[in-house]
Amino acid sequence: MSAAQVDRLQFRDPARARGLLDRLRALTAHRVDRPVTLMHVCGTHEQAIARFGLRSVLPPGLDLVMGPGCPVCVTSAAEIDAAVDLTRRGVRVATYGDMIRVPGTTLSLADAQTEGGRVELVYGVDQAVELARAEPETPMVFFATGFETTAVTTAAALLAGPPDNFFVYSAHKYVPPAMEVVAAMPDTRVEGFLAAGHAATITGFELFEPMAKAWGKPIVIMGFEPLDILAALVRAVELVVSGTPTVENLFPRCVTGPGNGRALDALWQVFELTRGHWRGIADLDAADLDLRAEFARWDARVRFDLPRQLGDGTAHAACPVCPPQQRCGDILVGNARPDDCPLFGKACTPDSPVGASMVSSEGMCRIWFQYGGRPELGP
């Protein structure tokens, strides 16, 4: 038996999944009228939940919502505009595939490419560094998006000493402040959080302990296989039902209390937290990862004079391209489901996305469009 088969048996066993689902159903039977609401904050979680068809079997007493967990979705339109502007100034721009089609105020990077701009799709920052090395006369800007997980790789590339024509435009974001925004919303229905296992692999789970205490809501670290997800849901519901606002790690094969020390050292050596703009949500304090002054020589904002732009602090003004009836902001903070938005699947589709959440494969709208959300797909 191959390693991959063993892995599938351990974490993808339908019989065990049925047992966990029965437990979830029993735990939430008394809450069918007012479902236990849990929030996860990770597009990869939503992907996994949808891809394994878990939404079609979750009990009616549980409402599992996605929070602001799609880094591409919360990248501000002004930052995309800045990247488009760079391509018009003869700069090569490299970024992740998901980012290319997200509309800025007028154009996406894909549009900039159709216009003749040089946009490179890369799988990681290393590839962008290589592309820069191969053409030393042309400036190359890595448009760096993603949460702390991805930011660590950007940090490592800068610490390794990239070539002089390589620059980073950091649109990296930090997850905990976004969770705090949701927890602090006066009308929030969220009773417990499921933290992203890969981000917690870097940050560790101890980081969440003061938050759980302050918010009075449990936080469970969740992995990405079907049994990881179901086991974490069971534990989170147990903690909610028993009124125990603690942190529990249900992804212990990757996540430790203090996290990955080397990665954290690299992260904070290169980045510092700054006030930033989250598309569709608001300006958030200490929520963006900015390059420290010591790394200014590789900072595209410095080199190309692109100051950080903030919104006016309100949710709706946060996205200049949103039509007023669009509900991106509500969806991003878990107050609405994609199919609550009148544009979903009609004016807003993966072919012609209006909101960023329909572009990224990590976006909830895109995932629901692709996998059917919570459809009645039974025989």
Added chain:
Amino acid sequence: MSDDRIKMAHGAGGSLMRDLIGDVFVRGGGDDPDVVGPEAMEDGGAVRVGDRWLVTTADAHVVAPAFFPGGDIGRLAVCGTVNDLAMMGATAPLGLTITVVVEEGYGRDELRRIQASIDAACAEAGTRVLAGDTKVMGKGEVDGVVLSSAGFGFADRLVRDRGMRPGDRVIVSGSIGDHGLAVMSARHELGLGDQLRSDVAPLNGLVARVLEAVGADLVGLKDATRGGVSAVLHELADKNGAGVVLDDVALPISDAARAAGELLGVDPLVVANEGKAVLIVRPGAVDAALGALRAHPLGRDAACVGEVIADHAGRVIVDTGFGRRLLAEPRGEPLPRIC
């Protein structure tokens, strides 16, 4: 940006491409019972000649890189053409044409290697190149080398796209996703080594066996190229006003393809195969079809993976073993996810 400009996604085999073809290239037609034209959107076209059908097909090949693990653009051109003919029921291709468009500065040795692949693939498929054309374009006017091919052959009975009905079974002829994931891994230098190889192969011999074994109980047959198994099943579901339920656990996917797919965030169901067919058979013919497939070296991993249903017309549903969800219809080029 205006929708009147062609984007890369229009060539990716999904619904955008079908829309473009319907909008620009195919207007009307379809009223002559002795002709299958482009409006049928099948793998090839056909005209009735006596009591047989003369089947023809055309294909262009722009793969980058031109040499990839398991094959190259020459083998791809021959197999793609032979397979399109076979999917219509023409399993003894009479001949092919190959046009080579090459960029100024391209290596003669590379061309020789491509030609050797063409010769070898023709021998494997039992056919030959009857005519060709060579064009050279200026530096930068074409990316390396582009091949265009055509083929023709006779079919006693055409296998069309519109014969499937609820209760029919879905069979795939072997492991899926290998070609697309091998090329993507090579293109992006993922360094997966030799584990993942393109499946590019001529399927005419395999199809001939199945036709012999099940005859008219084979009611749908398509090679799962661009857009993969998903595109093929969506097309069939759409054309026949039926739904399809796929059993995820039964899908033959190699460990290497599964790993590359998870790494890239790309579902093996939506990437191209170049040596795999999707077959729709009547329920009573499943065993005979699987027997015929598995007796052939290219069909050893064949599996029954789903069923046609009356509900959910035009949709493909995946039963994951945990629950059910929709299978995405590929629209444009699959983009790897960011984290």
